[in-house]
Amino acid sequence: MTYREAVREAIRKALRADPRAFLMGEDVGRYGGCYAVSQGLLDEFGPERIRDTPLSEAAFVGAGIGAALGGMRPIVEVMTVNFSLLALDQVVNNAATLLHMSGGQCHVPLVIRMATGAGRQVAAQHSHNFDGWYAHVPGLTVLAPATIEDAHGMLLAAMHHPDPVILFEHVLLYASEGQLPDGADAVSITSAVVRRGGSDITLIAWGGMLARTLAAADQLQAAGISAEVVDVRVLRPLDDETITTSVRRTHRALIVDEEWRSGSLSAEIATRIAEHAFYDLDAPVGRVCSAEVPMPYPRHLEQAALPQADTIAAAARAIVGR
Amino acid sequence: MTTVPATPATTPAVPDAAHARDLLRDMLRIRRFEERCAELYQAEKIRGFLHLYIGEEAVATGVMRALTPDDSVVATYREHGHALVRGVPARAIMAEMFGKATGCSGGRGGSMHLFDTARRFYGGNAIVGGGLPLAVGLALADRMLGRRSVTACFFGDGAVAEGTFHESLNLASLWGLPVLFCCENNLYAMGTALVRAQAQVDFTTKAAGYRIAAHAVDGMDVDQVAAASRDAVATVRAGDGPMLLEFRTYRFRAHSMFDPELYRTREEVDAWKARCPITTYEARLRAAGVIDDAAKATLEAEVGREVEDAVAFAESSPWESVDTLTRHVYSEPEPGHAT
Numbered sequence: 001m002t003y004r005e006a007v008r009e010a011i012r013k014a015l016r017a018d019p020r021a022f023l024m025g026e027d028v029g030r031y032g033g034c035y036a037v038s039q040g041l042l043d044e045f046g047p048e049r050i051r052d053t054p055l056s057e058a059a060f061v062g063a064g065i066g067a068a069l070g071g072m073r074p075i076v077e078v079m080t081v082n083f084s085l086l087a088l089d090q091v092v093n094n095a096a097t098l099l100h101m102s103g104g105q106c107h108v109p110l111v112i113r114m115a116t117g118a119g120r121q122v123a124a125q126h127s128h129n130f131d132g133w134y135a136h137v138p139g140l141t142v143l144a145p146a147t148i149e150d151a152h153g154m155l156l157a158a159m160h161h162p163d164p165v166i167l168f169e170h171v172l173l174y175a176s177e178g179q180l181p182d183g184a185d186a187v188s189i190t191s192a193v194v195r196r197g198g199s200d201i202t203l204i205a206w207g208g209m210l211a212r213t214l215a216a217a218d219q220l221q222a223a224g225i226s227a228e229v230v231d232v233r234v235l236r237p238l239d240d241e242t243i244t245t246s247v248r249r250t251h252r253a254l255i256v257d258e259e260w261r262s263g264s265l266s267a268e269i270a271t272r273i274a275e276h277a278f279y280d281l282d283a284p285v286g287r288v289c290s291a292e293v294p295m296p297y298p299r300h301l302e303q304a305a306l307p308q309a310d311t312i313a314a315a316a317r318a319i320v321g322r
Numbered sequence: 323m324t325t326v327p328a329t330p331a332t333t334p335a336v337p338d339a340a341h342a343r344d345l346l347r348d349m350l351r352i353r354r355f356e357e358r359c360a361e362l363y364q365a366e367k368i369r370g371f372l373h374l375y376i377g378e379e380a381v382a383t384g385v386m387r388a389l390t391p392d393d394s395v396v397a398t399y400r401e402h403g404h405a406l407v408r409g410v411p412a413r414a415i416m417a418e419m420f421g422k423a424t425g426c427s428g429g430r431g432g433s434m435h436l437f438d439t440a441r442r443f444y445g446g447n448a449i450v451g452g453g454l455p456l457a458v459g460l461a462l463a464d465r466m467l468g469r470r471s472v473t474a475c476f477f478g479d480g481a482v483a484e485g486t487f488h489e490s491l492n493l494a495s496l497w498g499l500p501v502l503f504c505c506e507n508n509l510y511a512m513g514t515a516l517v518r519a520q521a522q523v524d525f526t527t528k529a530a531g532y533r534i535a536a537h538a539v540d541g542m543d544v545d546q547v548a549a550a551s552r553d554a555v556a557t558v559r560a561g562d563g564p565m566l567l568e569f570r571t572y573r574f575r576a577h578s579m580f581d582p583e584l585y586r587t588r589e590e591v592d593a594w595k596a597r598c599p600i601t602t603y604e605a606r607l608r609a610a611g612v613i614d615d616a617a618k619a620t621l622e623a624e625v626g627r628e629v630e631d632a633v634a635f636a637e638s639s640p641w642e643s644v645d646t647l648t649r650h651v652y653s654e655p656e657p658g659h660a661t
Contacts, residue, residue, distance in 0.1 A: 020466075020467075022466070048466065053493070054489075054492060054493065054496065056489035056492065056493060058455060058485060058486050058489055059454075059455045059458060059486060059489030059490050059492070059493045060455075060493065061455070062452070062454070062455020062456055062458070062459060062486065062490070063455050063456075063458040063459035063462055063490075063493060064459060065455070065456055065459055066396075066444075066455060066456035066457060066458060066459020066460040066461075066462065066463065067459040067460070067462045067463040067466075068459070068463075069444060069456065069459065069460060069463070070394070070459065070460045070461075070462070070463025070464060070467070071463050071467060072462070072463045072466060072467070074459075089449055089452060090452070090455060093449050093452055094447075094449075094452060094456060098445070099650050099651070099652070099653065100430055100649075100650040100651055101427060101430060101431045101435045101437070101445070101446070102427050102428075102430075102431065102435070102437035102439070102445070102446075102650075103425070103426075103427040103428020103429065103430050103431065103437070103650060104428060104649065104650040104653075104654070105427070105437050105438070105439040106437060106439060106444065106445075107653055138651045139651050139652065141652075162652075162653035163652050163653050
């Protein structure tokens with residue numbers, strides 16, 4: 001099964017389980033989704049529940065918020081995070097804010113899915129990663145599933161969450177293959193998870209960066225360095241405990257973040273490690289982030305701008321000193 | 323640059339004495355409540371921004387009259403009057419403006435963010451144009467859940483320049499949703515005159531561009547507002563898709579409390595004040611024999627008591643404990659559920 005099929009299966013389960021659940025977004029119906037996630041769902045559920053929208057990000061994200069206020073359980077697909085900027089006012093000023101501003105009256109059980117990330121040579125306006133921007137906002141829960149099981153289980157968990165959830169699906173993951181265990185169900189949307197045990201350094205990554213970070217850990221193993229890999233996967237609220245526990249054991253940390261470095265989520269994680277585990281550290285916390293440049297089109301420049309297994313492994317070796 | 327619409331040559335007949343007295347009462351409640359708010363602002367009991375609706379009372383009063391308790395309301399940051407005539411208790415509104423725990427938003431919203439979900443009053447939205455998509459969504463939920471409710475969405479002329487106006491009208495029309503778009507055209511987006519901000523100032527033509535039926539209504543005449551709203555709500559409720567009513571009205575006071583009003587003339591303001599929705603309606607009711615001096619005095623006394631009771635309630639209400647600062651950022655587990 002592919003990642004996109006896992007997301008589709010979760011949407012199908014959610015819509016079968018709850019008549020209030022529906023999917024809306026640009027080209028989710030007849031087209032089958034820009035990334036083919038919702039292919040076939042229109043036939044099963046019809047146009048009321050697999051609802052094509054005009055290119056009106058502010059209106060259909062806001063309508064998702066209104067529908068959630070009105071008792072529905074909408075899943076809104078924003079084609080990519082790049083276009084979500086057109087709906088940012090609705091996400092920040094309404095979805096994330098209504099509960100507090102109304103003194104606890106206005107619950108917004110809304111799931112917003114969006115494709116994110118770079119690596120497909122689609123240049124500066126289609127390669128953004130704004131994980132940290134969204135994770136900055138109180139009231140939101142922000143998830144970055146990196147595996148088949150999480151792509152499926154985090155969406156199911158999000159559908160039972162009483163507050164707005166942002167789900168980032170990395171464009172490079174949609175075609176990735178894996179097994180969905182029999183009886184797979186909702187997974188935790190509060191905790192990070194250790195994907196690989198190790199003792200010399202903790203590599204911290206999520207979403208589209210997890211696979212290349214695991215590849216870097218393989219390279220490090222060949223060089224005699226035992227790297228632990230933590231998949232953050234819940235970007236807000238951050239699971240400090242899993243990260244801190246790992247760093248206290250390995251005494252070294254490297255954060256891999258696809259965002260631009262300045263003001264990124266990696267800065268927040270590094271600060272928290274300093275706050276919680278400073279005296280356990282044997283070396284400064286390291287970061288591998290994207291180059292601070294609008295994403296260029298040609299492949300060699302694009303790849304140079306992004307964290308790669310080689311650059312991750314090199315940064316880790318520098319921290320370990322071997 | 324702006325012109326004052328002429329008073330209709332024929333004064334409409336007063337439809338029903340009790341109904342007419344209720345309309346006058348609601349307009350007066352808004353006026354007296356807000357006059358008191360202005361005093362309390364000077365006394366620093368109310369802080370932050372305070373946007374008064376004085377002059378525009380006929381609009382909220384007439385529209386709310388057309389709605390049922392199952393309908394939804396989305397309003398703007400100039401929404402004290404809408405909340406009051408929707409049935410949110412004056413006490414809860416005033417306490418909210420004081421920032422007290424007993425306020426209709428628990429004190430966390432203030433003047434611009436009045437909420438009462440039990441009365442389906444969904445704010446209190448202070449981003450111009452930000453409420454229109456919510457109204458579309460509320461109407462979508464009603465439709466999908468088989469409810470025959472209408473969502474009334476208030477916004478000003480300023481919002482018509484926002485993208486969300488155009489996106490929301492398109493979406494509501496495309497999907498045939500039961501939204502009554504209520505444009506309160508008071509001719510100024512804060513200090514920018516409509517004619518200086520929008521190439522097309524006839525909003526009914528903008529609605530027509532989205533195949534939405536629209537009418538311009540004299541927003542200074544509560545009977546005309548009530549009649550137009552009643553007809554429009556019936557049409558929308560019947561499933562004929564959204565409608566837009568443009569209420570031509572005028573804000574008598576400053577935009578907020580920090581406004582030197584350099585952008586309009588005293589003569590213009592005075593010309594509109596001569597068309598005050600309350601004094602003109604009162605005169606009409608007196609001429610029709612619906613009220614007299616004694617009835618007016620009784621009405622003023624009742625409204626005054628309601629306002630003073632609200633002030634006393636707000637004054638004596640407790641503040642939220644600082645311990646609760648971060649409440650309501652995320653939903654709290656329901657009792658009996660493990661965290």
